[in-house]
Amino acid sequence: MRRIAFLVAYDGAAFSGSQRQSNGKSVQGELEIAVERVLKHPATITLAGRTDAGVHATGQVGMFETENQSLPVERVPLALNSVLERAVRVREARLVEDRFHPRFSAQGRVYRYRFELASIASPMVHHQAALLKAEPDIAAMRAGAEALIGRQDFAAWQSAGSPTPSTMRTVKRLELKKFEAFGSEILEIEIEADAFLYQMVRNIVGALIEVGQGKLAYDDLRRLTRGLDRTKCPPPAPPQGLCLVEVKY
Numbered sequence: 600m601r602r603i604a605f606l607v608a609y610d611g612a613a614f615s616g617s618q619r620q621s622n623g624k625s626v627q628g629e630l631e632i633a634v635e636r637v638l639k640h641p642a643t644i645t646l647a648g649r650t651d652a653g654v655h656a657t658g659q660v661g662m663f664e665t666e667n668q669s670l671p672v673e674r675v676p677l678a679l680n681s682v683l684e685r686a687v688r689v690r691e692a693r694l695v696e697d698r699f700h701p702r703f704s705a706q707g708r709v710y711r712y713r714f715e716l717a718s719i720a721s722p723m724v725h726h727q728a729a730l731l732k733a734e735p736d737i738a739a740m741r742a743g744a745e746a747l748i749g750r751q752d753f754a755a756w757q758s759a760g761s762p763t764p765s766t767m768r769t770v771k772r773l774e775l776k777k778f779e780a781f782g783s784e785i786l787e788i789e790i791e792a793d794a795f796l797y798q799m800v801r802n803i804v805g806a807l808i809e810v811g812q813g814k815l816a817y818d819d820l821r822r823l824t825r826g827l828d829r830t831k832c833p834p835p836a837p838p839q840g841l842c843l844v845e846v847k848y
Contacts, residue, residue, distance in 0.1 A: 601664065601666070601672075603663055603694060603695070604660060604661070604692065604699060604701065605660070605661050605691065606658060606691045607660070607661050607687065607689050607690065608656055608687070609686055609687045610655055610687075611650060611653045611839070613686035613687075614652065616652045617646055617651075617654075626656075626659075627646060629687055633679045634679065637678045642663040642665055643664075645700070645702070646659060646660070646661050647702050647708075650841075653837075653838035653839045654843070655842040656844075658843060659843055660701045662695065662699070662701045673692070675689065676688075676692055705848060706848055707771065707793050707846075707847035708794065708847065709791045709844050710790050710841060710842065710844065711789045712787070712836060713727060713785050713840045713842070714729050715729070715731065715785060716784040716785070716786055717731075717732070717784065721781060724780060726839055728840050729836060735786075735808055735812055736810075736813065737786065739811055739813070740788075740808075740810050742810075742817055743810035743815065743820050744807060745817065746820035747773055747803060747820060747824065748770050748773060749769065750768070750769040751767070752824070753799060754827040754828075754829070755823050755824055756796065756829070757796035757798070759797075760797055761796070768799070769793045770790065770791070771791045772789075773788070773791075774790075775789075776789075798835055801835035801836045801841055802832060802833075804836040805832075806820060806833045814833075815833070
């Protein structure tokens with residue numbers, strides 16, 4: 600039995616989420632169809648993390664098992680991409696040991712969230728960035744972000760719907776920068792942690808925007824985090840600005 604892990608990118612706008620589901624097209628479902636077509640047998644795809652409808656990935660990690668020896672691992676991306684729709688691309692693949700698991704072997708993850716700073720959304724970036732019509736105070740956001748660095752109980756930043764034994768997480772860095780892309784000004788927020796709770800990144804980004812708008816400050820983020828009450832926190836940022844860019848092992 601061969602275990603093949605692969606790096607996959609996808610445009611989340613084309614899917615109802617990463618996980619297989621009965622009421623919509625999923626990344627996992629499309630990958631399983633492609634693997635079956637290529638290998639001539641069904642195979643379950645295991646992904647490193649769950650992404651919601653509209654959320655993108657450039658560094659998602661998947662894995663499948665096969666007894667088929669005819670396809671060299673270095674040709675897996677070419678073979679799968681030949682039958683996948685263009686919204687999903689397998690970027691590389693390699694053989695892994697039996698103890699490897701895309702999710703449970705991960706030591707950290709990196710997400711990026713992008714806002715387009717404009718009065719009118721550009722058709723070139725509107726699938727990859729949420730629109731923010733008034734530029735926030737980025738210096739204030741950077742200062743507020745410091746309240747979220749380190750190992751803490753992030754229960755206040757977890758949306759309902761995905762129970763977990765522990766809500767303790769370690770945020771290793773939270774960085775903001777501005778740049779231009781396709782003629783638009785982009786605000787990018789990058790966050791790295793050992794693991795994330797359900798919708799934790801979007802919830803944090805939503806709060807940081809309120810800091811940038813003068814509605815919250817560093818002390819408020821500390822208070823909200825210590826309160827452990829999601830209902831007291833700002834709403835999440837929209838899904839289309841979020842991208843899973845790296846899973847670290």
